[in-house]
Amino acid sequence: MTTLPWAIDLTNVEKVYKGKVHALRGIEMKVARGEIFGLLGPNGAGKSTLVKILMTVISPTQANGSVLGQPVGHKPTLAKVGYLPEHHRFPEYLTGAQVVDFYAALAGVPRAERKRRTPELLELVGMKDWGSTKVRGYSKGMRQRVGIAQALACDPDLVVLDEPTDGVDPVGRREIREMLMRIKEQGKTVFLNSHLLSELEMVCDRVAILVQGKVKSQGTINELTIDRQVYEVEVASLAGEENADALAGVLTSRTGARLLAGRAEETSVVTRARRVGVTGELASGEAFEIDHNMIRVKSTDANVMQPIIDALRERAYVIRGVRMVRPSLEDLFMEAVTDPSTGAALGPGASRN
Amino acid sequence: MQQTIALFLDAYRELNSKKLFWITMVLSVMIVAGFATVGLNEKGLTLLWWEFEFPVLNTTFIPTELFYKFMFAQLGVPIWLTWVATILALVSTASIFPDFLASGSIELTLSKPISRTRLFLTKFATGLLFVAMQVFVFTFACFLLIGFRGGAWEWRLFFAVPIVLLFFSYLFSIQSLLGLLTRSTIASLLLTMLIWFALFLLNTTEGIFLGQREAAVLTLERTNARLEVEEKKAAEVLAKRKAAGEDLLVDGKLPDGAADELEAASYPLRIVRQSQKDAVKAAADWKRYYSFAFAAKTVFPKTSETIGLLDRHVINDEDRAILRRFSEEVDGRPRGEREDGKARRGDIDVETRVEDVLLTRSTGWILGTSIAFTGIVLLACCVIFSRRDF
Numbered sequence: 001m002t003t004l005p006w007a008i009d010l011t012n013v014e015k016v017y018k019g020k021v022h023a024l025r026g027i028e029m030k031v032a033r034g035e036i037f038g039l040l041g042p043n044g045a046g047k048s049t050l051v052k053i054l055m056t057v058i059s060p061t062q063a064n065g066s067v068l069g070q071p072v073g074h075k076p077t078l079a080k081v082g083y084l085p086e087h088h089r090f091p092e093y094l095t096g097a098q099v100v101d102f103y104a105a106l107a108g109v110p111r112a113e114r115k116r117r118t119p120e121l122l123e124l125v126g127m128k129d130w131g132s133t134k135v136r137g138y139s140k141g142m143r144q145r146v147g148i149a150q151a152l153a154c155d156p157d158l159v160v161l162d163e164p165t166d167g168v169d170p171v172g173r174r175e176i177r178e179m180l181m182r183i184k185e186q187g188k189t190v191f192l193n194s195h196l197l198s199e200l201e202m203v204c205d206r207v208a209i210l211v212q213g214k215v216k217s218q219g220t221i222n223e224l225t226i227d228r229q230v231y232e233v234e235v236a237s238l239a240g241e242e243n244a245d246a247l248a249g250v251l252t253s254r255t256g257a258r259l260l261a262g263r264a265e266e267t268s269v270v271t272r273a274r275r276v277g278v279t280g281e282l283a284s285g286e287a288f289e290i291d292h293n294m295i296r297v298k299s300t301d302a303n304v305m306q307p308i309i310d311a312l313r314e315r316a317y318v319i320r321g322v323r324m325v326r327p328s329l330e331d332l333f334m335e336a337v338t339d340p341s342t343g344a345a346l347g348p349g350a351s352r353n
Numbered sequence: 354m355q356q357t358i359a360l361f362l363d364a365y366r367e368l369n370s371k372k373l374f375w376i377t378m379v380l381s382v383m384i385v386a387g388f389a390t391v392g393l394n395e396k397g398l399t400l401l402w403w404e405f406e407f408p409v410l411n412t413t414f415i416p417t418e419l420f421y422k423f424m425f426a427q428l429g430v431p432i433w434l435t436w437v438a439t440i441l442a443l444v445s446t447a448s449i450f451p452d453f454l455a456s457g458s459i460e461l462t463l464s465k466p467i468s469r470t471r472l473f474l475t476k477f478a479t480g481l482l483f484v485a486m487q488v489f490v491f492t493f494a495c496f497l498l499i500g501f502r503g504g505a506w507e508w509r510l511f512f513a514v515p516i517v518l519l520f521f522s523y524l525f526s527i528q529s530l531l532g533l534l535t536r537s538t539i540a541s542l543l544l545t546m547l548i549w550f551a552l553f554l555l556n557t558t559e560g561i562f563l564g565q566r567e568a569a570v571l572t573l574e575r576t577n578a579r580l581e582v583e584e585k586k587a588a589e590v591l592a593k594r595k596a597a598g599e600d601l602l603v604d605g606k607l608p609d610g611a612a613d614e615l616e617a618a619s620y621p622l623r624i625v626r627q628s629q630k631d632a633v634k635a636a637a638d639w640k641r642y643y644s645f646a647f648a649a650k651t652v653f654p655k656t657s658e659t660i661g662l663l664d665r666h667v668i669n670d671e672d673r674a675i676l677r678r679f680s681e682e683v684d685g686r687p688r689g690e691r692e693d694g695k696a697r698r699g700d701i702d703v704e705t706r707v708e709d710v711l712l713t714r715s716t717g718w719i720l721g722t723s724i725a726f727t728g729i730v731l732l733a734c735c736v737i738f739s740r741r742d743f
Contacts, residue, residue, distance in 0.1 A: 017742070052460065052742075052743075055460065055463070055464035056463060056464065057459070057460045057463045057464060057742070057743050058742035058743065059740075059742060075466050075467070075468060076466050077466070078464055078465060078466040079465075079466040081464070083460075083461065083464040085457060085460040085461060085464075087456065087457045088457045088458075088460070088461060089455060089456070089457030089458045090458075090461075091363065091366075091367065091458075092370075093366055093367055093369075093370035094363075094366065098366070102359055102362075102363055103461060103465070105355050105356060105358070105359030106356050106359055106360075106462065106465040106467060107465050107466060108355065108356060108465075108466055110355070111355065150461075
């Protein structure tokens with residue numbers, strides 16, 4: 001992965017607005033060419049500020065790095081960058097085709113090419129029959145589709161889409177996802193900013209989670225979740241903390257596991273913000289926790305689970321299920337935006353210094 | 354280049370979508386049609402099929418061609434294009450920058466490979482398109498009117514297009530700056546109107562002070578002339594009285610109020626000398642006041658004088674001489690002839706002097722200082738627009 005040239009390579013991006021509002025605090029981010037990259041973060045995390053810096057809409061207080069190999073803020077590079085802002089507003093007096101043509105012309109696309117590409121793009125976004133209708137007669141979803149078409153009008157190497165599925169119906173969302181995959185197949189890079197985590201999970205190769213103006217974590221979803229993978233063993237007929245203690249007794253006596261002090265004050269190995277009943281460490285070193293009738297072991301190795309299953313069976317426990325669990329993007333997101341010490345959601349990044 | 358063409362095409366589409374643009378266009382054509390219904394013959398004015406006899410307003414004094422040129426340069430441009438159409442243009446263009454800067458719209462435009470300065474200046478130029486099209490249509494219609502009804506194809510009428518465009522650019526630059534600062538259509542429109550009114554007041558004040566200065570200088574000149582006459586008369590009287598052995602002294606002193614023997618010999622001289630002192634003071638005061646007004650005016654755009662340039666270029670010296678004769682005919686006396694020794698505002702000599710002063714103001718000074726002001730405003734706009742986060 002590191003040998004790939006980067007479509008976006010940012011180092012130490014800072015933005016302090018007037019009035020000392022510190023929106024970005026040293027962003028470090030890499031987006032590989034040809035991938036779909038998702039930017040996540042709660043409201044006020046600085047996502048829009050970062051996108052606007054990339055698109056030269058606002059100037060950074062400090063920024064090192066490049067976009068398509070050129071320094072951030074290099075205007076000519078934007079000829080190869082397509083952009084759909086959130087809450088975009090097209091001139092109401094233009095038709096859909098005129099919108100695509102106008103923004104393509106501003107991007108420097110020659111007239112002949114615009115004439116050729118405009119109907120193609122409208123067809124791609126399912127707006128072929130609406131190209132000659134004025135924007136004022138469009139629904140929100142239709143505006144979004146035309147917005148995506150105009151973002152692709154300059155045949156971009158990098159497409160930056162801010163909430164592209166906003167206002168689009170489920171069928172349209174699916175079409176947009178398929179469209180993004182086709183764009184990726186053409187070797188283009190897609191930088192996606194969305195609140196719809198399930199959608200991002202479906203299409204993104206890599207994601208970054210922005211919290212309080214900083215990148216909390218970034219990588220492929222696999223990279224981000226692999227160290228949080230757990231095996232879960234669910235036993236039947238157990239309820240209450242006493243049963244968790246009983247299960248803990250089985251593990252310590254039969255597998256050589258040891259309990260950690262301060263039980264019930266520890267946090268989950270899966271979702272660190274959640275309090276659990278008992279935590280400990282297996283003889284082989286893997287962390288485990290017992291929450292009611294569920295034993296969770298932080299491991300990617302199935303062999304680790306065998307002595308536990310044996311011990312439970314010996315004591316006649318009914319095993320209702322053994323499964324490997326990997327946290328979803330939503331779990332990662334919630335973990336990133338939650339204060340581990342209090343369990344409360346973190347405040348917005350745009351705080352005053 | 355295609356980015357510029359795209360912005361102009363977009364501006365045209367925006368204008369095309371505005372009812373006010375077409376209303377103004379139709380009104381322009383209707384005004385020219387109104388001009389066309391008015392005619393001039395050897396007896397007087399005609400309006401459609403009616404005829405109104407005028408002793409001086411007829412083709413004997415004013416050729417038909419000049420009559421229409423005069424209507425164009427004195428009524429059509431200064432009243433219609435400069436006031437009514439300009440207000441409509443300001444209303445129509447007030448939303449250009451606030452709409453351009455609106456959230457959701459500006460992000461898309463700024464993300465294109467075009468510098469902010471170029472983007473702003475092109476957008477500004479597209480705003481002038483409204484007026485350019487209006488003035489061109491109005492002027493072209495007047496050109497046809499004068500050609501067909503007056504028999505003269507007066508190409509100089511088309512000076513109106515750059516002149517009115519320059520005039521509007523002064524106001525539009527201010528409106529653009531205010532639109533940029535306030536991002537509000539209503540606020541930028543109202544403040545621009547207010548500033549335009551302030552400029553009008555400044556121009557009017559400068560015009561009044563110029564008139565007062567010229568009146569005071571003329572009064573001084575006339576008083577000096579009277580003083581010269583009175584001093585000669587007094588010298589003659591004094592010589593006669595001395596020759597007659599008459600003693601001018603009373604108890605060895607000059608009579609009360611007399612500054613010298615001449616004043617002792619002539620009481621009117623005393624009065625004229627006092628008047629001359631007053632006139633010197635008044636002339637000095639008005640010169641000072643005028644210089645302040647003129648300095649202030651130099652800095653700001655010269656809206657009235659810019660439009661006045663059209664009069665200079667469309668009405669030539671020959672036409673001007675005809676109009677002056679017409680004016681003398683209406684006034685009943687030749688220009689420059691005094692009725693009495695006093696100069697006052699409204700005096701035809703003062704008017705002539707003021708007119709001469711205004712004519713000595715070069716086109717370079719009028720346009721140069723005004724364009725410099727507009728340039729500074731646009732420079733401020735570019736700096737703000739380039740540095741602002743959206």
